[in-house]
Amino acid sequence: MIGQLIDGPLWYFSLGVFCLGVLFRFFTILRAGLKPDLAIPRAGGAPGALRNLFTRFIPRRDVATRGRLTLIAGYLFHLGLFALLFFARPHVDFYAERITGFGWPALPYWAFIISAEIAFIGLLLLWLHRLLHPVTRLLSTADDHIGTGLVFLVMLTGCLALAQSFEPLRLLHLFLAELLLIYFPFSSLMHTFNFVFSRGYSGAIMGRKGVNA
Amino acid sequence: MGRVLFPQNVADAMKGGWLFLLCVLMLLPLVTSTAAMGAETAEQAQAIPVPNPSADLWRDVRQRDGIMTGKTQVAGVDSGALINPYGETWRNFRMRQLIPYSGYLLAGVLLLLALFYFIRGKIRVNAGMSEKKLFRYSLYERMIHWFIASVFLFLALTGLILLFGRSLLIPWMGQELFSLLASASKEGHNLFGPVFAVALLLIFIRFVRRNIYQKGDLTWLLKGGGIIGKGHVPSNFFNMGEKSMFWLLILVGIVIVGSGLLLVFPVFGQARLTMELAHVSHAVTTLLMIVVIMGHIYIGSVGMEGALDGMTTGYCDLNWAREHHAQWAERCEQAGQVVSEAEVSRLRGETAGGHIPPAGAQESGQ
Numbered sequence: 001m002i003g004q005l006i007d008g009p010l011w012y013f014s015l016g017v018f019c020l021g022v023l024f025r026f027f028t029i030l031r032a033g034l035k036p037d038l039a040i041p042r043a044g045g046a047p048g049a050l051r052n053l054f055t056r057f058i059p060r061r062d063v064a065t066r067g068r069l070t071l072i073a074g075y076l077f078h079l080g081l082f083a084l085l086f087f088a089r090p091h092v093d094f095y096a097e098r099i100t101g102f103g104w105p106a107l108p109y110w111a112f113i114i115s116a117e118i119a120f121i122g123l124l125l126l127w128l129h130r131l132l133h134p135v136t137r138l139l140s141t142a143d144d145h146i147g148t149g150l151v152f153l154v155m156l157t158g159c160l161a162l163a164q165s166f167e168p169l170r171l172l173h174l175f176l177a178e179l180l181l182i183y184f185p186f187s188s189l190m191h192t193f194n195f196v197f198s199r200g201y202s203g204a205i206m207g208r209k210g211v212n213a
Numbered sequence: 214m215g216r217v218l219f220p221q222n223v224a225d226a227m228k229g230g231w232l233f234l235l236c237v238l239m240l241l242p243l244v245t246s247t248a249a250m251g252a253e254t255a256e257q258a259q260a261i262p263v264p265n266p267s268a269d270l271w272r273d274v275r276q277r278d279g280i281m282t283g284k285t286q287v288a289g290v291d292s293g294a295l296i297n298p299y300g301e302t303w304r305n306f307r308m309r310q311l312i313p314y315s316g317y318l319l320a321g322v323l324l325l326l327a328l329f330y331f332i333r334g335k336i337r338v339n340a341g342m343s344e345k346k347l348f349r350y351s352l353y354e355r356m357i358h359w360f361i362a363s364v365f366l367f368l369a370l371t372g373l374i375l376l377f378g379r380s381l382l383i384p385w386m387g388q389e390l391f392s393l394l395a396s397a398s399k400e401g402h403n404l405f406g407p408v409f410a411v412a413l414l415l416i417f418i419r420f421v422r423r424n425i426y427q428k429g430d431l432t433w434l435l436k437g438g439g440i441i442g443k444g445h446v447p448s449n450f451f452n453m454g455e456k457s458m459f460w461l462l463i464l465v466g467i468v469i470v471g472s473g474l475l476l477v478f479p480v481f482g483q484a485r486l487t488m489e490l491a492h493v494s495h496a497v498t499t500l501l502m503i504v505v506i507m508g509h510i511y512i513g514s515v516g517m518e519g520a521l522d523g524m525t526t527g528y529c530d531l532n533w534a535r536e537h538h539a540q541w542a543e544r545c546e547q548a549g550q551v552v553s554e555a556e557v558s559r560l561r562g563e564t565a566g567g568h569i570p571p572a573g574a575q576e577s578g579q
Contacts, residue, residue: 069353069356113404116404117404117405117407117408117411120404120405120408121408121411124360124363124364125356125360128355128356128359128360129352129356132352132355132356132359133352134560134561134562135562137562138562156401159400159401159404160396160397160398160400160401161397161400162400162404163396163399163400165396166392166393166396166397168393169393169396169397
């Protein structure tokens with residue numbers, strides 16, 4: 001009964017909330033608009049936005065040195081999670097069956113395991129940094145911890161269900177993933193998409209001012 | 214009124230007969246089986262013992278004092294061995310020695326720690342907690358400490374579930390639920406094992422320099438680290454006990470990681486015997502580490518006042534440092550590195566309008 005609910009209606013509900021919620025957040029961001037810039041632009045905003053969007057993947061030297069640990073842990077977590085989410089065999093099969101109708105090449109098992117491990121290393125270090133660093137500790141809200149905790153639990157239950165022999169373990173993983181999907185649009189996890197807007201916005205302003213930032 | 218077919222006395226006799234017949238029918242299987250057993254016993258007593266030829270064959274194949282390897286078309290490690298007698302030795306060791314004795318060991322250590330706490334109590338800072346602090350652990354050091362701690366606790370928990378689950382958990386939760394828990398524990402344990410190896414490497418690189426034995430360490434050991442008796446024994450940044458624990462963790466940790474990798478990746482041509490030895494060494498060394506960590510957790514939590522502060526806030530109390538790490542505290546005081554508690558609160562952003570410490574100082578631990 002509970003299994004059918006998790007596998008069926010709750011999955012479609014959470015997917016619906018995720019899609020509509022993300023679209024709603026996009027709409028509110030775009031609807032906020034931009035303040036009219038009356039100054040004569042020194043250069044175009046679009047090149048600045050594009051430049052900022054991609055160059056910020058590599059931090060400035062002084063930032064990279066000071067925050068080396070968070071930089072490395074951040075990349076480990078995000079790359080590991082990306083590989084897990086889109087290239088783990090069980091996930092590819094799930095997407096093909098439930099969403100896309102087609103699959104794509106998946107990672108071999110050993111690469112899947114290594115991805116999970118580097119994602120866990122990154123996530124744990126980042127969470128500890130959030131808890132122990134005086135600045136991030138003060139800046140962090142309950143939302144940040146809930147988001148991190150949910151991602152951690154989804155990853156953990158996924159790993160515990162690796163044997164794929166026990167239906168309750170798979171359902172637990174799916175249930176937590178559904179909670180994450182519902183929580184996602186209304187939390188700081190939206191940075192998954194919003195970083196494009198924020199980087200593009202500040203890059204466009206700097207570009208129009210002719211600042212090479 | 215029905216017709217009376219039989220007189221009353223005949224009818225009574227028939228009723229009694231039916232009851233007797235029913236009893237006979239019910240007892241018949243028991244009687245026949247007993248009779249059959251009796252017949253079998255008699256037959257067995259009369260039978261001439263004929264040795265089973267296949268018993269000798271399998272006895273020879275088994276070769277109790279070694280593995281007999283034959284030729285086979287099947288490619289693979291141990292594929293030529295029909296029976297590995299060491300498997301039974303390993304199984305017996307696990308079931309009859311490892312599980313009960315390790316259970317006694319863990320329970321005994323827990324009991325000892327509780328007893329020690331009730332006798333000795335919490336080790337207080339004699340001079341009382343001061344309002345002055347010393348910077349002890351950088352952010353990075355605290356991060357990797359809690360990183361290895363969380364991974365170790367997860368591995369210890371899942372490992373203990375796998376070791377004691379059959380005897381402790383199955384009677385409580387049943388076989389079905391335990392099989393699910395055991396599968397989850399095994400997968401989690403296997404996945405987080407290599408993560409522990411990374412954490413161990415980070416700990417080694419960061420702390421090795423401060424854990425090299427130096428003059429005065431032996432004196433600390435001979436005086437029991439001050440736990441026995443009233444006096445405090447001067448020591449450096451780390452005392453002899455902490456240094457010994459560090460080296461034990463590193464050396465035992467290498468065995469744990471090595472044997473664990475042998476078990477998780479059976480693709481390097483290791484034979485079954487190697488796997489059995491790896492399992493035994495993994496279990497024994499892990500139990501040793503769990504026991505040591507239990508002591509470590511005891512001191513860090515309820516055993517000693519002020520011991521945990523360094524690992525949570527980065528700063529330790531000056532009086533605590535004077536009493537437990539006198540040589541290091543003296544050096545810090547001479548270098549003018551003493552800060553007030555108010556300053557620490559301000560640095561940690563705990564007071565209203567307080568500034569936050571320079572990020573570089575936090576990251577590098579300066």
